[in-house]
Amino acid sequence: MPALISLKDVHKQFATGVVALQQVSIEVAEQEFVSLLGPSGCGKSTILRLVAGLDRPSSGQIMSPAMTSAADTAFVFQDATLMPWASVFDNVWLPLRLDGESRSASEARVLDALARVGLKGFEKAFPAELSGGMRMRASIARALVTRPRVMLMDEPFAALDEFTRHKLNDDLLACWQAQRFATLFVTHSVLESVFLSQRVLVMGPRPGRVVAEVVIDEPYPRSASFRESPRYHAACAQLNLALASLHAPVDQVVR
Numbered sequence: 701m702p703a704l705i706s707l708k709d710v711h712k713q714f715a716t717g718v719v720a721l722q723q724v725s726i727e728v729a730e731q732e733f734v735s736l737l738g739p740s741g742c743g744k745s746t747i748l749r750l751v752a753g754l755d756r757p758s759s760g761q762i763m764s765p766a767m768t769s770a771a772d773t774a775f776v777f778q779d780a781t782l783m784p785w786a787s788v789f790d791n792v793w794l795p796l797r798l799d800g801e802s803r804s805a806s807e808a809r810v811l812d813a814l815a816r817v818g819l820k821g822f823e824k825a826f827p828a829e830l831s832g833g834m835r836m837r838a839s840i841a842r843a844l845v846t847r848p849r850v851m852l853m854d855e856p857f858a859a860l861d862e863f864t865r866h867k868l869n870d871d872l873l874a875c876w877q878a879q880r881f882a883t884l885f886v887t888h889s890v891l892e893s894v895f896l897s898q899r900v901l902v903m904g905p906r907p908g909r910v911v912a913e914v915v916i917d918e919p920y921p922r923s924a925s926f927r928e929s930p931r932y933h934a935a936c937a938q939l940n941l942a943l944a945s946l947h948a949p950v951d952q953v954v955r
């Protein structure tokens with residue numbers, strides 16, 4: 701598969717003088733699922749912002765679909781960022797509405813996106829009536845509804861309990877298998893990165909750079925039995941070792 705997203709020798713220094721990224725080169729192929737793993741402040745969110753075209757590198761080259769069409773790229777944040785005054789349907793309709801699509805013309809796509817994330821029947825509910833996990837599901841439906849080629853996810857499940865997180869990991873993978881958007885997924889969790897990804901890129905602390913890459917050579921669909929397999933534990937151990945070698949504080953390594 702050719703690279704859909706490519707960063708080549710990217711350097712990012714903020715006006716404050718902070719060098720957030722140094723010589724970062726990353727490629728994500730069409731339909732690929734890649735995670736970025738690393739200690740707090742190593743520049744993971746900065747990479748997503750650059751790929752989304754929300755910021756520019758100080759030097760180096762970036763290629764991504766967001767450079768030509770914003771509709772090709774969806775962003776999911778840790779906070780579900782739903783409009784509290786609008787129903788679940790209207791929240792998910794938002795990107796289509798901004799694109800000039802009427803409510804009735806969007807209806808089938810909105811209901812399909814809600815069904816894919818397990819929110820069938822909740823279209824009339826308001827965000828305050830939903831659990832944290834359901835709000836995140838609505839946020840993912842809003843990202844899926846435009847059928848993006850690229851999905852950028854910034855610690856989307858970090859605030860959820862482990863049970864809900866596992867469920868959302870399973871359901872995200874089902875959506876990814878159905879739509880095969882290229883995914884760049886930022887997480888602090890070794891376990892989550894191994895379960896989800898085809899490749900995990902480990903980033904070192906400031907100035908941020910990629911220090912290791914671990915390929916997770918496991919077919920999809922991945923089920924709970926993968927989480928219990930020796931292959932899963934071996935990949936987690938390999939990543940924990942790479943993180944430990946950065947001398948990151950323990951809570952950031954095992955979180």
Ligand SMILES: Nc1ncnc2c1ncn2[C@@H]1O[C@H](COP(=O)(O)OP(=O)(O)OP(=O)(O)O)[C@@H](O)[C@H]1O
Nearest residue numbers: 714715716718720739740741742743744745746747
């Ligand atoms: N707009 C900005 N101006 C100045 N410094 C910034 C800006 N945005 C980020 N930084 C700094 O750049 C570094 C990288 O930040 P970034 O948010 O990309 O890290 P991160 O790996 O996503 O962290 P976390 O895991 O805590 O979310 C940090 O030191 C941060 O303080």
